[in-house]
Amino acid sequence: MEVELNYVVNHLEKLGPASFCDTPYSFSLSDSNAELGALSLKVDEILKTNYNLINPEDVTDSDNNEFALKDLTWLQNCCNEISQSSSTELDASVLFEAVIMSLKATEDQCAIQEDLLNLVGLDHIDLISDIVANSSNLIEEYMNQNDTSIAAQLSDGYTSEAGSSATHGQGLLDSLKSRPRRFSRSRDNRGPLFTGQQVFEVEKYPHVYGDKRLGNTISVIGKKFALPAGSEREDYQKYEEIIVPHAQRAPQMQGEKLLEISSMDILCRKTFLSYQTLNRIQSLVYPIAYKTNENMLICAPTGAGKTDVALLAMLQTISNYVESMNLMDESEPLDVHRDDFKIVYIAPMKALAAEVVEKMGKRLAWLGLKTRELTGDMQLTKTEIAETQILVTTPEKWDVVTRKSVGDTQLAEKVRLVIIDEVHMLHDERGAVIESLVARTQRLVETSQQMIRIVGLSATLPNYLDVADFLGVNRYKGLFYFSSAFRPCPIEQHFIGAKGSPKIVNSNIDEACFDKVLKLIQEGHQVMIFVHSRKETINSAKKLREQFFHEGEADLLDNSQHEKYSLAQRDVSKSKNKELKELFKYSMGIHNAGMLRSDRHLTERLFSMGILKILCCTATLAWGVNLPAYAVLIKGTQLYDPQKGSFVDLGVLDVLQIFGRAGRPQFESSAVAYIITTHDKLSHYISVVTQQSPIESRFTDRLVDNLNAEVSLGTVTNIDEAVSWLGYTYLYIRMRRNPLVYGIAYDELVEDPLLGSKRRELVSVAAGRLADNQMIVYNKKNGYLIPKDLGRIASNYYINYQTVSTLNNLLKSKMSEADIIALLSQCSEFSQIKSRENEHRELESLMENSSPCQLRDSISNTSGKVNVILQSYISRAHVEDFTLTSDTNYVAQNAGRITRALFEIAMSRTWASAFTILSLNKSIDRRQWSFEHPLLQFDLPHDLAVKVENQCGSLSLEELSDMSTGELGDLIHNRKMGPTVKKFISKLPLLNINVDLLPLTKNVLRLVLNITPNFNWDMRYHGNSQMFWIFVEDSNGLEILHHEQLLLNKRNVSTSHLLSFTIPVSNPLPSQLYIIAVSDKWLGAETVTPVSLSNVVFHDDSNPITELLDLQPLPITALHDPVLEGICAKRFSFFNAVQTQFFHTIYHTDTNIFVGAPTGSGKTMAAELATWRALHNYPKSKVVYIAPMKALVKERVKDWGHRLVEPMGISMIELTGDTNPDVKAVTNANIIITTPEKWDGITRSWKSRKYVQDVSLIILDEIHLLGSDRGPVLEMIVSRMNYVASQTNKKVRVLGLSTAVANANDLANWLNIRDGLFNFRHSVRPVPLEIYIDGFPGRAYCPRMMSMNKPAFQAIKTHSPTQPVLIFVSSRRQTRLTAKDLIAFCGLEDNPRRFLYMDEEELEMIVSEVEDKSLKLALPFGIALHHAGLTENDRKISEELFVNNKVQILIATSTLAWGVNTPAHLVIVKGTEYYDAKIGGYKDMDLTDVLQMLGRAGRPQFDNSGVARIFVQDIKKSFYKHFLHSGFPVESYLHKVLDNHLNAEIATGTIDCIQGAMDFLTCTYFYRRVHQNPVYYGADGDDQKSIDTYLSKLVVTAFNELEKSACIYRVNEETYAPTTLGRIVSYYYLFHTTIRNFVQKITENAEFDLALQLLAEASEFDDLAIRHNEDLINIEINKSLKYSAACLNLPMVDAHVKAFILTQAHMARLKLPVDDYVTDTSTVLDQVIRIIQSYIDVSAELGYSHVCLQYISLMQCLKQACYPSEIYRASLPGLNASSEKEARDYLNKFAGNKTDELYQMLCNDPNVFDIESLVNSLISYPKMNIEVSQSSSDKLLLYLRRLNQPLNPDFYIFAPLFPKPQSEGFFVLIIDSETQELFAIRRASFAGRRNDDSIRLSLRISMDIPPTCRNRNVKVMVVCDGYPLIYEHKIVLMI
Structure with missing residues (x-):
């Protein structure tokens, strides 16, 4: 024994703590783990052979003479002594409590011995016997005393989480080297193996059943020493067998009962339809799983029903998205919001994923929920993912999905539940993926503030508390642990280790296998034998058959007596599988993935019927098919792993899964499972299967790559965040529990309990490795981690x-x-x-x-x-x-x-x-x-494929495409197959490309590609979409100058696609470029288009730059006007450098001026100086200020109205679509501020408008917008004003204001500027500007925008932590999404309200006034929003809070850059694209917009410098780098819309022939630019003849188009004249195509629906904003409309469809689903009135009285927001009328009465629910007297007199739902009483005051009588345009 222990001690000393951390990063950890594991198994083996460490019977008096006298004082002293020794780090008080708890926990002395050994170590083994012997006495004394006071007497010591974890590594060495141990029992003694529990029970948790360890295995080396009680060992000659008996069933607990399905709600009842009750485990888990949203960990034996627990959790999530009055009532309808949530089920294997999909899909199908598999084998399209609510995936696949910053982020955002099956695979190599996923999910919960529930399912775990903590589980609520006693069918486990050398061990495995199978068959049981290759299933079956015959037991394999044998034999005979047929005779079957599906199903059926007794199969059967048996046997544990290129041990997941297939609860009360391995692996499998080894982390193996994934995703941006991220991993938990394994000494843990230093060391080393490989940028100074392309690609x-x-x-x-x-x-x-x-x-x-x-x-x-x-x-x-x-x-x-x-x-x-x-x-x-030939990619018959390869290989696809079917047939020597080959050639995805070259500057070229698909779409081969790559390659074929992706789908395959981009070109110019279109998936599908550059001419645009002179700043006294000086003195005393330089030219001369300077440099002062001079020198003249946007107009009106109007004693008026002042007010105004379109419309009738002729100065702000689609209007204004000046002999001075442009000379030439050209550099700013351009990868717009949010937050913290920040985004939706993410990031800061600078009381008051929900949410965090979708009050609040520094961040759309002067220290342009419905994708903003945004950076009075960060798509980074500093050339847009503007000039008589049009063009800016850059505009060359030819062709085409629209007609060979339609188009400022479409489609008897359709088809709606996915919203709204948008025959994404839908939605008074649609509706309604008026005029011209009346009715409906059938009721809000007749009766009875009378008459009317609204509408309703008479043979006289006063002096009608006030108006129609032909029409209105400013209440109208209607019976109709008011008078017109 000593020899063995010394071996262990020496080996441990060799390893030592340092060896676990060979490098500072611990990447050799896995090797050390393996060595430590081997060592621990050795300790196990030593201790197992000495069954008990201590036997109480062996304790004698000589060992301790005073053991009978021990009391608590003695125990206290012992604890102090042990605490002060080196063998434990436990505080004495903690140790004392632990010893007492251990003694109280059980009377089993063996268990007490092990617990105490774990606590005090082997150094103090003598004390253990004393404590055990005196246990009764100690407990009794303890119970009689105050344990708190006793504990207080003990010495203070360190307490930490380490107190409940594994003992210090040095303690292990000391204990092993201590004095000789006494082991009382001989090794040869037979009996039960070592039994007992591991640790004392510190705390009880309510849902831990059958375990006293509380989840943490605590022993001197972190392992359990013993097997379960009753385990036996059998030693045979060829193998050793350990038998672990099945656990006894857990007894019924008090109050425990199975939950009946009938007692649950409808969700559970219908999902568990075939169940009567839940089982024991499910019943216990149900209250937490279904009734709460708690994270959960369910540890239970395999086969205990954990999948149904997962289903309960799913149902809980689903219930959050179910609308139902009562879920207990089956009759109540259920409405599931399927698009609002996703559930992710992470299965360890693809085979199990398929099984889960099948099971969950069937169970939840009744709710209309879709379950799909998302694995490497089963890819889903975006549409399929969108339609799917439950995604079953594998850890690796979900990791790939969630780690993409520009991928399926929207998918991840909708996830509300993540179920991780087999979470114990944390111990496996793949465990690192689980750790990464859980950490990412938990951090997403914190940042997004949206709950994502995590449910972990696992087999019984030794340290389940660690796993529960890792999953964020509340130990008292969501932690459920069920021991093996809860298994429905308890398993007896047999661990067999085959002996012998490698050469004979396989034979011994076969022997052991046969012995066990024979015994089972003799007992009448079935058995499944699991092997590890397809071939081995057959070999093992045959081997067993031979052994049965050899041993004379073949009779046992006879299945012919089975009752269903004949049926089975018939089915088997149909199989083509020879082995299956052969083995069937011997009751044996095989099952592997290489068999046909039908054969596999047949085998499964035969085994479940009992006909087959032995089934040899691979592990796929255990994972993929639910086919249990009484006995399972794993034969061998070596399998080939191609990833490692060698044979490896069978994983514990597979073992547990296979063991889980043992047992059929409905047939047997127990089951048996065998695993046969080699003898050296026996202890390993015993350990892992009986959960003797704690689950350790494998995260360090993948730390570098996982860190790269987080950096690429943007969730980790610096080392501090990386340290925090590591704190969410299982590695962190286990490092604190068991530090030695991870190379951490205990003194480190004592000094740094949270392991902050260790985590920082780990992530720093990992970041260094990434930086070394160019995957990230790692700034060691500040710890920033910035992703690079290489790292992002590696992550993806x-x-x-x-x-x-x-x-x-x-x-x-x-x-x-x-x-x-x-x-x-x-x-x-x-x-x-x-x-x-x-x-x-x-x-x-x-x-x-x-x-x-x-x-x-x-x-x-x-x-x-x-x-x-x-x-x-x-x-x-x-x-x-x-x-x-x-x-x-x-x-x-x-x-x-x-x-x-x-x-x-x-x-x-x-x-x-x-x-x-x-x-x-x-x-x-x-x-x-x-x-090889591209056609071989199709499913060609073999002989045809050979012929194609041999005969067609030398011909290109183009040549084959040109051949006929007969020629192709001849080519392959098979004429019948010619059509087939032709068909396949046509299906190869190829593109046709036409290229337009547009030179921009000397070294920049714009390419416009018109791409047309040139193949036949076949769903079988092409699916729903095809991806192509578009490359621009240099002439040498070495460099890609540009690349883009093009996605084609079946819907748009027949249309052409436009791509526009810029590329740099070298000097000298290359001879050609190559445009290459390559299919992403198809070989040979390539189109190469050479583009010659020989005709491209780059003119030298020598851009005159005005150098900023070193001048002394000019004082304001230079104005020499006290009033003007006083105006300026309020803001400054000296003009800035730019203003000083242009002061003299503007203020002291009348020359035309161009000022090009950056935003914020003081250009507005130029406008003011010019205005002051004009009003001083020409006091009766007018100044016109033209701003390109209404927002700019409002800003200028507000600014000048506040500063200039009153001090100067002048009048100013705003002229936009929002305001309609009367002519008198305009005539009296000194300054007119307007938009280009409004002034263009006014000046078209300049001859009849004297105030146009009185203009002396016209100021064109932002004149560089000439290059935008609104630029032609500016060109026409300047040209027309010059023409007016030439006709009136009055000079009109022109002042153009702009940013610096690259071709100022052309602008100066056009504006007739000689000495007034000031074109300053971009760098000339009062506040210097630092510009940073950041590129972001990814083609998808929304995910890319989302990936910018974290860098934006970091930029704020870096550049402007306390100063104002402006963030510009492209859409209203982006303002909300950006704010949402910034709020989430704030939530992770120490001070979440770091951007807010007002107290709580003030904040509450302001928020209470806000209407917009998103703004309400954002303001408390110091973030404001600004976009056109907000109400005026909300926008004003945002502006004021930001300007007054109450909030630090303002997120706005680009309109703010133009409209409101709110500079900031930092400006972030978050994306430079916007959605354009015309191209069905995202389009780059104009560079002028970007420059305008950048101009808001830097506050002259506060900042020494400003900062701008531009976030762009990575491929556009170089473009912005170039043009932001060099300036962008301003090109003309006039040639695109020349026909409309020529029509206006023809209508006014300015032009009457083609030559006149040519002459007119010479006055335009377009004419100058076409000479400078002819190729850009489409001219064939740069010589004068080519340009003249181009211009002539352009004009002739425009005339032809106008003639086609019936706007002009040819008088003679040369002369043209306007038609009435042409004048109508010009007057109403319409596109001529609008009237053309109307005339072509209108019919004399057109009904309301056609009138509505033609309104929506107007070209004016071409540019109506269409945002991404709005087609889906349109589809939903369209379902609720009276008239379907299908009548337009346009896709739902079309702008005209949207106009049609919004118009009707307004009339139907629908609640629009998104705020954007509210604003869009206002945009549509802005246009509809003038379009309808033009349609009425055209209809009158055609004589269509019915159509006129329909459009008047439509106008009424739009103003009152109703359909025609509801017009009377809609006109009387507040009245609950049951019918139109009833409403009309009220109208006739009460309209026109006085207010007091109405209140008195209606106050008690039961039909009135809002008397105030009703009275307002009734008093505004016009009550009139009409007289009609014929004053002469050709004159008809009408006298209209209003009998009641209007609601207001402007005669505004009561139309609360129309966005703008509408004045009361009338149409007078003369109609033939018989034919209904319209003879004449006239408008009339009381609006507009008399000269004495009194209200006019009578009108006298004289109408010409057309000759055609004389001597006819006619009716004169007077119809109101806002109310359902019609007066009709019949008269006979006499000659």
């Missing part, structure tokens, strides 16, 4: 850092397929694969016959073997050897993933080798080489 594709190191060294810019395969073969993923001698012959054969690429290494090396088998796999070679087959499958599975990673790495480095890598990736996927 599960590539370990060792492989990345290899790739860094070997990946080159130009590589062949052979080079890439050689590189792949050296990846660390394949390093475990060994080359064996017995494989060499087959490898050589494969190399010669199936490896087209030359090998670089010998097949005797790992890399050489991998190279050969990968090539053989692609070549579809047949592999004979079993291990070689496994290796081949393993290599193939991983090679595809690694090549994908290589492909992305090559693309990120812009290397052309990406093409070759992608081709190889497809070869691996298709198992076909790139040089």
